Amino acid sequence: EPEVTQTPSHQVTQMGQEVILRCVPISNHLYFYWYRQILGQKVEFLVSFYNNEISEKSEIFDDQFSVERPDGSNFTLKIRSTKLEDSAMYFCASSPGQGESYGYTFGSGTRLTVV
């Protein structure tokens, strides 16, 4: 079964450092997403990406966040200057086409720890 792959599974970074979380969506999918889950809390939508641009973002997704699809296979989330409160599990997801919920798949997550 096709998978969304996220690397690394766990990343530790110092406060103020830039971090890039990487995702490889399912190959024929067109829509890509990032979600965040602070420890013990609910999973929250960050951003969706389609046709090489952001299609929607939440209020959490401020100027310190950016997303990119640099090479047609990877989908990255960059946090420019990490804060302690950015510590969370970050999930990438992808879906095949507009309105097609079958195949909407989450990766296994990257646990980001900011120290």
Add this chain to the structure above:
Amino acid sequence: AQKVTQAQTEISVVEKEDVTLDCVYETRDTTYYLFWYKQPPSGELVFLIRRNSFDEQNEISGRYSWNFQKSTSSFNFTITASQVVDSAVYFCALSEVYTGGFKTIFGAGTRLFVKA
């Protein structure tokens, strides 16, 4: 606005008991999707089921069953004869379709403890 409510924060049962996890949602859309995910201690989200708003058939998969009722905006999840391995956090989620794909709103989760 979208909202998903899982009123049960934690449930504790003894192995072999049946348990029902409640989910109530709010949406103004007529087309939407409902999901249940399991999150074990390792942290990944394990997909359990998807339902679209036009399909109110209940579903059974092994020990798992789901009851979707549009009239009460509920999508409840029952585990029959629970096992220790069922211990996890369970999230109900609602996805609405828009031009940018899906936007999924998760409930706060229900932590299920199954004791041997």
